[in-house]
Amino acid sequence: MPTRKTTAMISREVLSAYLDDLLQTNRFRDYSPNGLQVEGRSGIARIVTAVSASMETLQKAVALQADALLVHHGYFWKNEDGRITGTRKERIALLLRHDLNLFGFHLPLDAHPELGNNVQLAQRLGITVSGQHPDEALVWLGHLPQAPTLKTFGAQIKRTLKRDPLLIGNPDQPLRRIAWCTGGAQNYFELACRAGVDAYLTGEVSEQHFHLAQETGVAFIAAGHHATERYGIQALGQHLADQFGLTHQFIDSGNPV
Ligand SMILES: [Zn+2]
Known part of the structure; x- marks a missing residue:
């Protein structure tokens, strides 16, 4: 019988330092802390990724016996009431009870030039990336080599993201x-x-934005907050699996927003 390949294990400190370096977390002034947000066990072999650290996601991560959960939308947002009560208490209690590490990466995961949400989404939608907007690095610029119409591009988005995008503009306008x-x-x-x-x-x-689209002639496409941010965290999980031999699984959720 072939021997089963055992999963490697790394320490929380090594993983944490690697991620901070990879995503250059100290370069960002963000709305939430990036990196390790809730400390769990020290050895990490099994990682789970998700867009948001909802209760449903935490429960699935526990059921999968994850050592660390990595998300794009973690906790402790600026302007939030910081008290650990209600649903926040329930979530943090679950993490602590199961000694599960929670890592959150917000803007650093949007911006990364290979693993980031924006570049990963562009790859899936056939957008050729030119680079970041000169005045606002969170906005990316590129082109669609085949110049599809808004309607055709909308259908492509639907196929890729499995969700109907909202399209505002002339459906026959080439993009x-x-x-x-x-x-x-x-x-x-x-x-x-x-x-x-x-x-x-x-x-x-x-x-x-409806009016702005009408008056400028620039088409506006709302393709879903959750749907457009699924790919960065998955790419990050896959990268860690490849780099360290960890087990990785992505948990999706049916968030319609
Ligand atoms: Zn987001």
């Missing part, structure tokens, strides 16, 4: 130059319009 920012980045739409693009893609939308 060449595109700006995008995964997640809840609708407020960069105006900045994107000034960059001379045909379309701006993000996760969420607000009321005023």
